[in-house]
Amino acid sequence: MGKILVTGAFGQIGSELTQALREKYGLENVIATDLKRKLDSSHDSGIALPVDCLDFDTLNKIVKTYGIDCIFHLASILSAVAEEKPQFAWNVNMGCLYNILEIARENKCRIFVPSSIASFGPLTQINDVPQDTTQRPTTMYGITKVAGELLCDYYYKKYKVDTRGVRYPGLISYKTLPGGGTTDYAVEIYYEALLHKKYVCYLEEKTYLDMMYMPDAIKAAIDLMEVDSSGLCHRNAFNITAMSVSPEEIAAEIRKTIPEFTIEYNIDPLRQSIADSWPNNLDDSAAKEEWSWNPEYDLQAMTKDMLSKLSDKLKSEAIFSIK
Numbered sequence: 001m002g003k004i005l006v007t008g009a010f011g012q013i014g015s016e017l018t019q020a021l022r023e024k025y026g027l028e029n030v031i032a033t034d035l036k037r038k039l040d041s042s043h044d045s046g047i048a049l050p051v052d053c054l055d056f057d058t059l060n061k062i063v064k065t066y067g068i069d070c071i072f073h074l075a076s077i078l079s080a081v082a083e084e085k086p087q088f089a090w091n092v093n094m095g096c097l098y099n100i101l102e103i104a105r106e107n108k109c110r111i112f113v114p115s116s117i118a119s120f121g122p123l124t125q126i127n128d129v130p131q132d133t134t135q136r137p138t139t140m141y142g143i144t145k146v147a148g149e150l151l152c153d154y155y156y157k158k159y160k161v162d163t164r165g166v167r168y169p170g171l172i173s174y175k176t177l178p179g180g181g182t183t184d185y186a187v188e189i190y191y192e193a194l195l196h197k198k199y200v201c202y203l204e205e206k207t208y209l210d211m212m213y214m215p216d217a218i219k220a221a222i223d224l225m226e227v228d229s230s231g232l233c234h235r236n237a238f239n240i241t242a243m244s245v246s247p248e249e250i251a252a253e254i255r256k257t258i259p260e261f262t263i264e265y266n267i268d269p270l271r272q273s274i275a276d277s278w279p280n281n282l283d284d285s286a287a288k289e290e291w292s293w294n295p296e297y298d299l300q301a302m303t304k305d306m307l308s309k310l311s312d313k314l315k316s317e318a319i320f321s322i323k
Protein backbone atom coordinates (compact mmCIF):
# COMPACT_ATOMS: atom_id res chain seq x y z
CA MET A 1 0.00 0.00 0.00
CA GLY A 2 1.23 3.55 -0.75
CA LYS A 3 -0.63 6.50 0.78
CA ILE A 4 -3.65 5.58 2.86
CA LEU A 5 -6.70 7.60 3.93
CA VAL A 6 -8.94 6.47 6.80
CA THR A 7 -12.41 8.02 7.19
CA GLY A 8 -14.20 7.72 10.55
CA ALA A 9 -10.68 7.28 11.93
CA PHE A 10 -11.56 8.12 15.52
CA GLY A 11 -14.41 5.64 15.89
CA GLN A 12 -14.27 2.18 17.49
CA ILE A 13 -12.55 0.48 14.53
CA GLY A 14 -10.79 3.50 13.05
CA SER A 15 -8.85 4.41 16.18
CA GLU A 16 -7.19 0.97 16.24
CA LEU A 17 -6.98 0.42 12.48
CA THR A 18 -5.24 3.79 11.96
CA GLN A 19 -2.65 2.90 14.59
CA ALA A 20 -2.08 -0.56 13.07
CA LEU A 21 -1.72 0.89 9.55
CA ARG A 22 0.76 3.51 10.80
CA GLU A 23 2.84 0.84 12.53
CA LYS A 24 2.88 -1.26 9.36
CA TYR A 25 3.20 1.34 6.58
CA GLY A 26 4.71 4.38 8.34
CA LEU A 27 3.27 7.29 10.32
CA GLU A 28 3.54 9.72 7.40
CA ASN A 29 1.72 7.38 4.98
CA VAL A 30 -1.60 7.21 6.84
CA ILE A 31 -3.93 10.23 6.91
CA ALA A 32 -6.66 10.07 9.56
CA THR A 33 -9.93 11.95 8.98
CA ASP A 34 -13.10 12.33 11.01
CA LEU A 35 -15.70 14.90 11.95
CA LYS A 36 -14.20 17.96 13.66
CA ARG A 37 -15.71 17.22 17.08
CA LYS A 38 -14.00 13.82 17.15
CA LEU A 39 -10.63 15.23 16.13
CA ASP A 40 -10.83 17.94 18.78
CA SER A 41 -11.14 15.31 21.50
CA SER A 42 -8.33 13.04 20.26
CA HIS A 43 -4.67 12.97 21.31
CA ASP A 44 -3.39 11.16 18.25
CA SER A 45 -0.03 11.66 16.57
CA GLY A 46 0.29 11.69 12.77
CA ILE A 47 -1.74 13.71 10.28
CA ALA A 48 -5.38 14.06 11.32
CA LEU A 49 -7.77 16.24 9.33
CA PRO A 50 -11.35 17.31 9.98
CA VAL A 51 -13.67 16.39 7.11
CA ASP A 52 -17.32 15.51 6.75
CA CYS A 53 -17.45 12.77 4.09
CA LEU A 54 -20.61 14.40 2.75
CA ASP A 55 -18.33 17.25 1.63
CA PHE A 56 -17.09 15.85 -1.72
CA ASP A 57 -14.79 18.76 -2.63
CA THR A 58 -12.83 18.78 0.65
CA LEU A 59 -12.47 15.00 0.62
CA ASN A 60 -11.38 14.98 -3.03
CA LYS A 61 -8.84 17.74 -2.33
CA ILE A 62 -7.31 15.76 0.54
CA VAL A 63 -7.01 12.66 -1.67
CA LYS A 64 -5.24 14.66 -4.41
CA THR A 65 -3.02 16.68 -2.05
CA TYR A 66 -1.67 13.61 -0.26
CA GLY A 67 -1.58 11.34 -3.33
CA ILE A 68 -3.89 8.80 -1.67
CA ASP A 69 -4.17 5.43 -3.41
CA CYS A 70 -6.00 3.39 -0.78
CA ILE A 71 -9.02 4.35 1.37
CA PHE A 72 -10.41 2.56 4.44
CA HIS A 73 -13.92 4.04 4.60
CA LEU A 74 -15.28 3.68 8.14
CA ALA A 75 -17.46 6.80 8.52
CA SER A 76 -20.96 5.56 9.26
CA ILE A 77 -24.00 5.67 11.56
CA LEU A 78 -24.52 2.39 13.45
CA SER A 79 -27.68 0.35 13.95
CA ALA A 80 -29.32 1.71 17.11
CA VAL A 81 -28.70 5.36 16.23
CA ALA A 82 -29.79 4.69 12.63
CA GLU A 83 -33.10 3.26 13.81
CA GLU A 84 -33.72 6.39 15.93
CA LYS A 85 -32.81 8.69 13.01
CA PRO A 86 -33.39 6.72 9.78
CA GLN A 87 -33.41 9.64 7.34
CA PHE A 88 -30.16 11.00 8.78
CA ALA A 89 -28.59 7.51 8.67
CA TRP A 90 -29.55 6.98 5.02
CA ASN A 91 -28.07 10.37 4.07
CA VAL A 92 -24.80 9.80 5.94
CA ASN A 93 -24.25 6.13 5.11
CA MET A 94 -25.16 6.33 1.43
CA GLY A 95 -24.02 9.92 0.78
CA CYS A 96 -20.57 9.34 2.26
CA LEU A 97 -20.13 6.02 0.44
CA TYR A 98 -21.19 7.49 -2.90
CA ASN A 99 -18.64 10.31 -2.49
CA ILE A 100 -15.90 7.83 -1.58
CA LEU A 101 -16.68 5.63 -4.59
CA GLU A 102 -16.67 8.60 -6.96
CA ILE A 103 -13.40 9.88 -5.49
CA ALA A 104 -11.90 6.39 -5.76
CA ARG A 105 -13.00 6.24 -9.42
CA GLU A 106 -11.53 9.65 -10.24
CA ASN A 107 -8.25 9.14 -8.36
CA LYS A 108 -7.80 5.40 -9.00
CA CYS A 109 -7.89 4.44 -5.30
CA ARG A 110 -8.48 0.99 -3.85
CA ILE A 111 -11.11 0.97 -1.10
CA PHE A 112 -12.14 -1.09 1.93
CA VAL A 113 -15.81 -0.67 2.96
CA PRO A 114 -17.19 -2.73 5.87
CA SER A 115 -20.62 -4.30 5.74
CA SER A 116 -22.22 -6.07 8.70
CA ILE A 117 -24.24 -8.98 10.08
CA ALA A 118 -26.99 -6.32 9.90
CA SER A 119 -27.15 -6.81 6.13
CA PHE A 120 -29.25 -9.92 6.87
CA GLY A 121 -32.87 -9.97 7.99
CA PRO A 122 -35.66 -12.17 9.34
CA LEU A 123 -35.98 -14.09 6.05
CA THR A 124 -32.34 -15.17 6.24
CA GLN A 125 -31.71 -18.60 7.77
CA ILE A 126 -30.77 -18.16 11.41
CA ASN A 127 -27.73 -20.46 11.72
CA ASP A 128 -24.64 -20.91 9.52
CA VAL A 129 -25.74 -18.19 7.12
CA PRO A 130 -24.15 -18.92 3.72
CA GLN A 131 -22.04 -16.34 1.90
CA ASP A 132 -24.65 -15.89 -0.84
CA THR A 133 -28.21 -16.01 0.43
CA THR A 134 -31.41 -14.04 1.07
CA GLN A 135 -30.66 -10.72 2.83
CA ARG A 136 -33.72 -8.39 3.03
CA PRO A 137 -32.85 -6.54 6.27
CA THR A 138 -35.63 -4.70 8.14
CA THR A 139 -33.48 -1.96 9.75
CA MET A 140 -32.35 1.27 8.06
CA TYR A 141 -28.75 0.44 9.00
CA GLY A 142 -29.05 -2.97 7.33
CA ILE A 143 -30.66 -1.47 4.25
CA THR A 144 -27.71 0.93 3.87
CA LYS A 145 -25.31 -2.01 4.32
CA VAL A 146 -26.90 -4.13 1.55
CA ALA A 147 -27.13 -1.08 -0.73
CA GLY A 148 -23.46 -0.39 0.04
CA GLU A 149 -22.44 -3.96 -0.83
CA LEU A 150 -24.27 -3.69 -4.16
CA LEU A 151 -22.88 -0.24 -4.95
CA CYS A 152 -19.32 -1.46 -4.31
CA ASP A 153 -19.96 -4.47 -6.60
CA TYR A 154 -21.26 -2.05 -9.24
CA TYR A 155 -18.21 0.24 -9.11
CA TYR A 156 -15.93 -2.77 -9.46
CA LYS A 157 -17.85 -4.21 -12.42
CA LYS A 158 -18.57 -0.93 -14.20
CA TYR A 159 -15.43 1.12 -13.44
CA LYS A 160 -12.89 -1.48 -12.21
CA VAL A 161 -12.54 0.32 -8.86
CA ASP A 162 -10.80 -2.19 -6.56
CA THR A 163 -13.48 -2.38 -3.85
CA ARG A 164 -13.23 -4.91 -1.00
CA GLY A 165 -15.06 -5.52 2.28
CA VAL A 166 -16.20 -7.86 5.04
CA ARG A 167 -19.46 -8.32 6.92
CA TYR A 168 -18.22 -7.57 10.42
CA PRO A 169 -19.99 -9.07 13.41
CA GLY A 170 -20.29 -7.15 16.73
CA LEU A 171 -16.81 -5.93 17.67
CA ILE A 172 -15.39 -5.99 21.19
CA SER A 173 -12.54 -3.69 22.17
CA TYR A 174 -11.16 -1.75 25.15
CA LYS A 175 -9.52 1.27 23.46
CA THR A 176 -12.49 3.21 22.01
CA LEU A 177 -16.14 2.85 23.00
CA PRO A 178 -18.59 1.69 20.32
CA GLY A 179 -20.65 4.29 18.47
CA GLY A 180 -24.31 3.37 19.06
CA GLY A 181 -24.83 -0.19 17.82
CA THR A 182 -26.98 -3.08 18.99
CA THR A 183 -23.95 -5.17 19.97
CA ASP A 184 -22.51 -2.47 22.27
CA TYR A 185 -23.60 -4.51 25.33
CA ALA A 186 -20.72 -6.91 24.65
CA VAL A 187 -18.26 -4.06 25.35
CA GLU A 188 -20.20 -2.43 28.22
CA ILE A 189 -20.40 -5.74 30.09
CA TYR A 190 -16.60 -5.84 30.54
CA TYR A 191 -16.43 -2.21 31.77
CA GLU A 192 -19.26 -2.79 34.26
CA ALA A 193 -17.80 -6.10 35.44
CA LEU A 194 -14.53 -4.37 36.35
CA LEU A 195 -16.05 -1.13 37.67
CA HIS A 196 -19.19 -2.36 39.51
CA LYS A 197 -19.18 -6.18 39.34
CA LYS A 198 -22.71 -5.94 38.00
CA TYR A 199 -24.29 -5.33 34.58
CA VAL A 200 -27.85 -4.65 33.50
CA CYS A 201 -28.14 -5.96 29.94
CA TYR A 202 -30.58 -4.54 27.38
CA LEU A 203 -30.68 -7.78 25.34
CA GLU A 204 -32.24 -11.05 26.48
CA GLU A 205 -29.90 -13.61 28.05
CA LYS A 206 -30.13 -16.09 25.16
CA THR A 207 -29.72 -13.63 22.28
CA TYR A 208 -27.00 -15.17 20.10
CA LEU A 209 -25.01 -12.93 17.75
CA ASP A 210 -21.68 -13.24 16.01
CA MET A 211 -18.87 -11.33 17.77
CA MET A 212 -15.15 -10.70 17.26
CA TYR A 213 -12.27 -9.23 19.26
CA MET A 214 -10.82 -6.07 17.68
CA PRO A 215 -7.33 -7.46 16.86
CA ASP A 216 -9.00 -10.02 14.57
CA ALA A 217 -11.16 -7.31 12.96
CA ILE A 218 -8.08 -5.19 12.23
CA LYS A 219 -6.23 -8.20 10.85
CA ALA A 220 -9.19 -8.97 8.55
CA ALA A 221 -9.20 -5.48 7.03
CA ILE A 222 -5.45 -5.40 6.40
CA ASP A 223 -5.20 -9.02 5.17
CA LEU A 224 -8.07 -8.57 2.72
CA MET A 225 -6.54 -5.37 1.30
CA GLU A 226 -3.12 -7.00 0.94
CA VAL A 227 -4.18 -10.22 -0.78
CA ASP A 228 -3.75 -10.64 -4.54
CA SER A 229 -7.20 -9.81 -5.97
CA SER A 230 -7.07 -12.57 -8.60
CA GLY A 231 -8.25 -15.11 -5.99
CA LEU A 232 -11.25 -13.04 -4.84
CA CYS A 233 -14.78 -13.88 -6.01
CA HIS A 234 -16.75 -12.24 -3.18
CA ARG A 235 -14.93 -8.92 -3.11
CA ASN A 236 -17.23 -6.74 -1.07
CA ALA A 237 -19.07 -8.63 1.54
CA PHE A 238 -17.18 -11.58 2.98
CA ASN A 239 -18.92 -13.22 5.93
CA ILE A 240 -16.44 -13.31 8.81
CA THR A 241 -16.89 -14.34 12.42
CA ALA A 242 -14.90 -15.48 15.45
CA MET A 243 -17.61 -16.65 17.89
CA SER A 244 -21.39 -16.75 18.29
CA VAL A 245 -22.25 -15.85 21.89
CA SER A 246 -25.12 -14.71 24.14
CA PRO A 247 -25.06 -12.29 27.10
CA GLU A 248 -25.32 -15.16 29.60
CA GLU A 249 -22.32 -16.91 28.01
CA ILE A 250 -20.15 -13.78 28.16
CA ALA A 251 -21.23 -13.28 31.80
CA ALA A 252 -20.29 -16.88 32.63
CA GLU A 253 -16.86 -16.41 31.05
CA ILE A 254 -16.30 -13.16 33.00
CA ARG A 255 -17.23 -14.98 36.24
CA LYS A 256 -14.22 -17.29 35.76
CA THR A 257 -12.09 -14.20 36.57
CA ILE A 258 -14.56 -12.15 38.67
CA PRO A 259 -16.69 -14.76 40.53
CA GLU A 260 -18.92 -12.15 42.23
CA PHE A 261 -20.01 -10.61 38.89
CA THR A 262 -23.79 -10.60 38.36
CA ILE A 263 -25.94 -9.85 35.34
CA GLU A 264 -29.57 -8.68 35.25
CA TYR A 265 -31.81 -7.98 32.28
CA ASN A 266 -33.85 -4.88 31.45
CA ILE A 267 -34.79 -5.35 27.82
CA ASP A 268 -34.68 -2.41 25.41
CA PRO A 269 -37.43 -3.27 22.87
CA LEU A 270 -35.73 -1.35 20.03
CA ARG A 271 -32.33 -3.02 20.29
CA GLN A 272 -33.87 -6.43 21.08
CA SER A 273 -35.98 -6.23 17.91
CA ILE A 274 -32.92 -5.28 15.87
CA ALA A 275 -30.92 -8.18 17.33
CA ASP A 276 -33.84 -10.57 16.71
CA SER A 277 -33.81 -9.63 13.03
CA TRP A 278 -30.14 -10.68 12.68
CA PRO A 279 -28.85 -14.26 12.38
CA ASN A 280 -27.19 -16.25 15.20
CA ASN A 281 -24.07 -17.00 13.23
CA LEU A 282 -22.49 -16.75 9.78
CA ASP A 283 -20.64 -19.32 7.71
CA ASP A 284 -17.25 -17.73 6.93
CA SER A 285 -15.87 -20.49 4.71
CA ALA A 286 -15.65 -18.25 1.59
CA ALA A 287 -13.30 -15.86 3.45
CA LYS A 288 -11.27 -18.85 4.66
CA GLU A 289 -10.98 -20.25 1.13
CA GLU A 290 -10.41 -17.02 -0.81
CA TRP A 291 -7.98 -15.13 1.47
CA SER A 292 -7.13 -17.53 4.33
CA TRP A 293 -9.23 -15.74 6.97
CA ASN A 294 -8.49 -17.28 10.36
CA PRO A 295 -9.45 -15.54 13.65
CA GLU A 296 -7.17 -15.89 16.67
CA TYR A 297 -9.50 -15.12 19.59
CA ASP A 298 -12.38 -17.25 20.88
CA LEU A 299 -14.57 -16.18 23.84
CA GLN A 300 -12.13 -17.50 26.43
CA ALA A 301 -9.00 -15.91 24.94
CA MET A 302 -10.81 -12.63 24.27
CA THR A 303 -12.26 -12.37 27.80
CA LYS A 304 -8.87 -13.02 29.41
CA ASP A 305 -7.16 -10.37 27.28
CA MET A 306 -10.05 -7.87 27.48
CA LEU A 307 -10.27 -7.99 31.30
CA SER A 308 -6.53 -7.66 31.71
CA LYS A 309 -6.04 -4.77 29.22
CA LEU A 310 -9.21 -2.94 30.26
CA SER A 311 -8.28 -3.23 33.93
CA ASP A 312 -4.88 -1.61 33.20
CA LYS A 313 -6.57 1.13 31.18
CA LEU A 314 -9.16 1.91 33.88
CA LYS A 315 -6.43 2.01 36.57
CA SER A 316 -4.29 4.42 34.55
CA GLU A 317 -7.32 6.63 33.84
CA ALA A 318 -8.17 6.66 37.57
CA ILE A 319 -4.58 7.66 38.46
CA PHE A 320 -4.67 10.34 35.74
CA SER A 321 -7.95 11.78 37.07
CA ILE A 322 -6.54 12.00 40.65
CA LYS A 323 -3.41 13.90 39.50
Ligand code: NAD
Pocket (backbone or CB within 6 Å): 007, 008, 009, 010, 011, 012, 013, 014, 033, 034, 035, 038, 051, 052, 053, 054, 073, 074, 075, 076, 077, 078, 092, 096, 114, 115, 116, 117, 167, 168, 169, 170, 171, 172, 177, 178, 179, 180, 181, 183
Ligand atom coordinates in the same frame (compact mmCIF):
# COMPACT_ATOMS: atom_id res chain seq x y z
P1 NAD B 1 -18.09 4.29 15.05
O1 NAD B 1 -19.47 4.84 15.21
O2 NAD B 1 -17.34 3.93 16.26
O3 NAD B 1 -17.20 5.29 14.20
C1 NAD B 1 -17.69 5.90 13.04
C2 NAD B 1 -16.94 7.20 12.87
O4 NAD B 1 -17.47 7.83 11.72
C3 NAD B 1 -17.11 8.16 14.05
O5 NAD B 1 -15.86 8.53 14.56
C4 NAD B 1 -17.87 9.34 13.45
O6 NAD B 1 -17.45 10.59 13.98
C5 NAD B 1 -17.51 9.22 11.98
N1 NAD B 1 -18.50 9.85 11.11
C6 NAD B 1 -19.84 9.79 11.18
N2 NAD B 1 -20.40 10.54 10.22
C7 NAD B 1 -19.38 11.07 9.50
C8 NAD B 1 -19.32 11.92 8.38
N3 NAD B 1 -20.41 12.40 7.80
N4 NAD B 1 -18.09 12.27 7.91
C9 NAD B 1 -16.97 11.81 8.50
N5 NAD B 1 -16.96 10.99 9.57
C10 NAD B 1 -18.16 10.64 10.06
O7 NAD B 1 -18.22 3.06 14.05
P2 NAD B 1 -17.25 1.79 13.93
O8 NAD B 1 -17.74 0.79 14.88
O9 NAD B 1 -15.84 2.21 13.97
O10 NAD B 1 -17.68 1.28 12.48
C11 NAD B 1 -16.92 1.54 11.32
C12 NAD B 1 -17.56 0.79 10.17
O11 NAD B 1 -17.62 -0.60 10.48
C13 NAD B 1 -19.00 1.20 9.86
O12 NAD B 1 -19.24 1.11 8.48
C14 NAD B 1 -19.83 0.15 10.57
O13 NAD B 1 -21.08 -0.01 9.99
C15 NAD B 1 -18.95 -1.07 10.38
N6 NAD B 1 -19.23 -2.11 11.37
C16 NAD B 1 -18.92 -1.93 12.68
C17 NAD B 1 -19.22 -2.93 13.60
C18 NAD B 1 -18.89 -2.79 15.07
O14 NAD B 1 -19.30 -3.65 15.87
N7 NAD B 1 -18.17 -1.74 15.49
C19 NAD B 1 -19.82 -4.12 13.17
C20 NAD B 1 -20.15 -4.24 11.82
C21 NAD B 1 -19.82 -3.25 10.92
Ligand code: SER
Pocket (backbone or CB within 6 Å): 078, 079, 080, 115, 116, 117, 118, 141, 168, 169, 170, 171, 180, 181, 182, 183, 184
Ligand atom coordinates in the same frame (compact mmCIF):
# COMPACT_ATOMS: atom_id res chain seq x y z
N1 SER C 1 -22.05 -3.66 15.83
C1 SER C 1 -22.89 -3.15 14.80
C2 SER C 1 -24.15 -2.62 15.35
O1 SER C 1 -24.61 -3.16 16.33
C3 SER C 1 -23.19 -4.25 13.81
O2 SER C 1 -23.01 -3.77 12.54
O3 SER C 1 -24.68 -1.70 14.81
